[in-house]
Amino acid sequence: MTISPSAAPPIESPEQLAEYLAQAQTWQAVETLTQTYPSFKAAAWKLLSEAEQQHILELKRWKDVxxxxxxxxxxxxxxxxxxxxxxxxxxxxxxxxxxxxxxxxxxxxxxxxxxxxxxxxx
Missing domain, CATH: 2.30.30.30 (SH3 type barrels.)
Structure with missing residues (x-):
């Protein structure tokens, strides 16, 4: 999934945000999604599996490389x-x-x- 840095896809629920976050391949995509939908961020995080959360944390760890x-x-x-x-x-x-x-x-x-x-x- 590729997310434009200037525009996140239309999302209407924490479940949808969790789906997009689970598929994100760069930290920039994660930031775009969570900054665009801050009200869904906490609920979406809880919906992610531990492996999906770890994947996102790995993206954050290597964001500057x-x-x-x-x-x-x-x-x-x-x-x-x-x-x-x-x-x-x-x-x-x-x-x-x-x-x-x-x-x-x-x-x-x-x-x-x-x-x-x-x-x-x-």
Whole structure:
């Protein structure tokens, strides 16, 4: 789900807001929704599962890291030059020597690499 930073979709209930929040892929989307519908914010938060709440907190944690905006937590990625075209799910990020790396799981194994070596897949 992509939410324009200047306009949130029309929402009429905390349940609808919770649905949109659960699908948000960036912290900017979360902020747009909660700032547009502050009266639904607390009720919507209570409707989210613990996993959905944790996902939103992860978005907040990485909101200032550019690589996390390109490859948000939970999105699917694959290495650009992978002949097997194995896909993984983004689970974290790490920084070493001034470079941010994307950490992802593939078939139960954890892997990591710089973002420029990855592509996002549907």
């Amino acid at each position: 550019a690589i996390a905006q390109i490859f948000p937590p939970g999105c699917r990625v694959q290495r650009r030059q992978d002949p097997e075209q194995k896909q993984g799910k983004v689970v974290d990020y790490l920084e070493a020597y001034g470079t941010y790396y994307v950490v992802f799981t593939v078939d139960g194994f954890t892997d990591w690499c710089p973002g420029e070596m990855l592509e996002r897949v549907p």
